[in-house]
Amino acid sequence: MKKSILMLLWFSILMLFLLPVQTNAAANQTKIILDGQELTLPNDVEVVNVRNNIMIPIRVVAENLKFNVNWDQKTQNVSIQQGSKAISLTVGQQEAIVENSNVTLNIAPQMIKNTVVVPLRFVSEEMGLRVGWNNKEKIVTLTNTASVPSSPSNGNGNEGTTNLVHEINYANNQLVVSMDQEVTPVITTLKNPERIVVDFPSTDFGNMGQVLPVGSMGKLDTSDSPNVSEVRYSLFKNDPAQVRIVIELNNVSAVNYSQQYVAGKFILDLSMVNGPTPATPVTDGKKVVVIDPGHGGSDPGTISFTNKPEKNFTLALGLKVQALLKQEPNIELIMTRETDVYPTRSERVKLANDLNADVFVSIHGNSVKGSPQVSGTETFYYQRASSKELANIIHKHLIEALGFKDRSVKNGNLQVIRETTMPAVLLEIGFLSNKDEEEAMMSESMQDKAAQAIVDGIKEYLNL
Structure with missing residues (x-):
């Protein structure tokens, strides 16, 4: 009996030492994978989501790419240099300078926990990386394009004309697909379950991180969209290439959509009917x-x-x-x-x-x-x-x-x-x-x- 009590006491003490370590490990769930290698993030530095923009610590990425990074505390400016490539970012300012040209970011760099974070898309476009974001596992995948082999010819005589998708987002009943050139998709509505299928002909994935082979599937976080149960995307076929995006709907009695192509983005607006309370008309004679x-x-x-x-x-x-x-x-x-x-x-x-x-x-x-x-x-x-x-x-x-x-x-x-x-x-x-x-x-x-x-x-x- 005494032996059992001593064993239980020893086990309890052991747990007191182990539990804090497990809690700290769980707190930092985000990872950055650069060319297949996980980067070591300093304490309290992590990938963050700011107003639906994935932000990553610029110094960690730049230094691992052998860029020279300088921080000016007084001006809150980060300057990044590699050979002739020069980038200048300022905390709170939405315009960056890249090789003496102004570039507008979709969100300004921010200082979080004494670390400057910038939009993931900026890293993709200005630092020569293919970028992927696994929302479920909270993992950023970065691939140096200089080390990525070019895609083989598809043999259909249209080499060089394949459109590339660089980013897919869904928010506010709107699918936004960033791509190289305007492509008219084939849009189909299906029942049981209700879903909208968007097929982009002659289209492959560009700076989306890991290349999705035919049959593999990526998914978006739709937790903020009660009428959408899932948005998934895949390379539906590759000869010729075709990207497919499926929007699976939830508790929707009817849906209408409109489409447009604006500033490098295909935008699909959805208007869904599920019995919402209409706005109250003004009745005071105004x-x-x-x-x-x-x-x-x-x-x-x-x-x-x-x-x-x-x-x-x-x-x-x-x-x-x-x-x-x-x-x-x-x-x-x-x-x-x-x-x-x-x-x-x-x-x-x-x-x-x-x-x-x-x-x-x-x-x-x-x-x-x-x-x-x-x-x-x-x-x-x-x-x-x-x-x-x-x-x-x-x-x-x-x-x-x-x-x-x-x-x-x-x-x-x-x-x-x-x-x-x-x-x-x-x-x-x-x-x-x-x-x-x-x-x-x-x-x-x-x-x-x-x-x-x-x-x-x-x-x-x-x-x-």
């Missing part, structure tokens, strides 16, 4: 006006002459319109976004329709990258006479206020003005790809004029 600053969040829109995203301009102008309309006692104002987030186009449409809005105005900036001399203001409506009347009135005020070239009012088949049920317009204020117009559009004074013109047009249309 006119309901919905202002929609275009793009936002994961969708930057077009890029301006000086490499600024359209989403910044549309939000800045939208907030100025908001400030003016809030002063109108007979208008109930609703914004589709007030920060750098991306409601899908379907969500913007649903918001306006559920509110039974009186007016819907979507704000955008235009661009023709190949023709920077193109300029002017144009306004779009879709078929309805009421929308055309609203477009004519606001367009008139914009031309008078801004003095840009009049590119006229046009009928356009655009989702946010096609599927809304009230008078709806989409404003292309000017061309961000034109140096002079971009400078004007980004100025406070011109934005003030444009905001006032939009408000004057709305008030005139509503007889206020």
